[in-house]
Amino acid sequence: MMIADSTRRHGAEKLKCATAQSGIRSTATVLAVLACAALYPTAGAVAVAGQAAQQTSGHATVETIRDCDTCPDLVLIPAGEFLMGADIEQPRSLGLPEFWATREQPVTRVTVERDFYLGKYEISRGEFARFAAATGYAPEPGCWHFIGSEWLFDENRNWQDAGIDQDDTHPVTCVNWLDAQAYLAWLSQKTGQAYRLASEAEWEYAVRAGTQTAYWFGDDPEGICEFVNLGDITTRERFGWDQTEIKYEMMDNWKGEDCRDGHATTAPVHETAANPFGLYGMLGNANEWVADCWNDDHSEAPGDQTARLTGADCGLRVMRGQGWTAIAASTRPAFRLKMNATDRRFTFGFRVARD
Ligand SMILES: [Ca+2]
Numbered sequence: 001m002m003i004a005d006s007t008r009r010h011g012a013e014k015l016k017c018a019t020a021q022s023g024i025r026s027t028a029t030v031l032a033v034l035a036c037a038a039l040y041p042t043a044g045a046v047a048v049a050g051q052a053a054q055q056t057s058g059h060a061t062v063e064t065i066r067d068c069d070t071c072p073d074l075v076l077i078p079a080g081e082f083l084m085g086a087d088i089e090q091p092r093s094l095g096l097p098e099f100w101a102t103r104e105q106p107v108t109r110v111t112v113e114r115d116f117y118l119g120k121y122e123i124s125r126g127e128f129a130r131f132a133a134a135t136g137y138a139p140e141p142g143c144w145h146f147i148g149s150e151w152l153f154d155e156n157r158n159w160q161d162a163g164i165d166q167d168d169t170h171p172v173t174c175v176n177w178l179d180a181q182a183y184l185a186w187l188s189q190k191t192g193q194a195y196r197l198a199s200e201a202e203w204e205y206a207v208r209a210g211t212q213t214a215y216w217f218g219d220d221p222e223g224i225c226e227f228v229n230l231g232d233i234t235t236r237e238r239f240g241w242d243q244t245e246i247k248y249e250m251m252d253n254w255k256g257e258d259c260r261d262g263h264a265t266t267a268p269v270h271e272t273a274a275n276p277f278g279l280y281g282m283l284g285n286a287n288e289w290v291a292d293c294w295n296d297d298h299s300e301a302p303g304d305q306t307a308r309l310t311g312a313d314c315g316l317r318v319m320r321g322q323g324w325t326a327i328a329a330s331t332r333p334a335f336r337l338k339m340n341a342t343d344r345r346f347t348f349g350f351r352v353a354r355d
């Protein structure tokens with residue numbers, strides 16, 4: 001069963017747009033207003049059950065569907081081309097250490113030959129709970145959390161209780177790459193569709209949504225709190241990061257941005273901002289697993305939308321988008337994080353994809 005979903009007009013979504021439209025202060029805000037105008041045309045669309053709904057935007061026709069009543073909402077991502085990665089001056093100018101900056105190189109032309117679907121939102125804790133209840137899935141307990149000076153493992157934390165005041169509308173966190181695969185296998189069996197993680201090429205294409213700027217809302221990290229739930233003043237205050245000294249080399253500025261995005265930890269997945277493709281929370285909130293094995297840079301990238309499933313170590317996987325503890329310099333479409341596939345952290349989640 002496929003259910004149309006364009007009639008949903010979440011208050012939080014409209015609030016984001018209203019906020020952007022009420023105060024035009026920067027190029028970023030102007031871009032956001034354009035995106036909001038595209039996503040929320042004055043005339044309300046009426047969805048017909050059993051059909052996919054369409055929203056016309058300045059960038060593409062955005063189609064939103066789901067495969068069952070409780071299945072994740074999906075956005076049709078149209079085929080196209082883009083440049084993956086960033087000129088090295090971009091991460092350097094933002095102060096990222098060189099070992100991170102080089103991972104985004106070289107800028108590589110990618111052809112996305114086939115349309116694909118990507119989750120409109122990160123998978124929520126409630127969605128993961130339905131899977132766990134249906135299958136009895138019970139990963140071993142324990143999750144890493146950041147205390148302002150270092151990451152610590154806490155065996156009492158898990159996806160049901162990440163220790164950060166979440167409810168079922170928040171993104172599931174404390175899930176590793178294998179937990180995501182288990183969820184996808186269940187969802188595929190339930191729907192008869194082949195659910196998967198996006199490749200990192202697909203993920204970056206989708207978050208850019210036709211933009212080649214440092215962020216989907218522009219080049220300037222100033223004002224990022226309008227569009228991204230990342231580490232901010234409230235995060236720093238909530239966890240007392242001002243009173244701690246980071247123990248890791250080259251992470252001394254990892255203390256939250258000097259702005260307020262409204263969320264000290266995770267935000268409900270519907271309350272994050274949408275990019276021009278209508279995808280919510282691609283940057284920030286939960287960090288997102290993608291399909292690819294880790295490779296140190298894009299030098300051998302295939303140039304199409306396929307995931308790179310060979311590499312130095314497929315025990316290491318790619319994460320994209322950064323999360324609610326991150327700094328603006330890293331919370332960019334081009335940024336790539338290397339993580340052990342078995343690691344669970346209170347910032348780690350995922351969203352689904354399918355052809
Ligand atoms: Ca925040």
Ligand SMILES: [Ca+2]
Nearest residue numbers: 281282284286
């Ligand atoms: Ca995210």
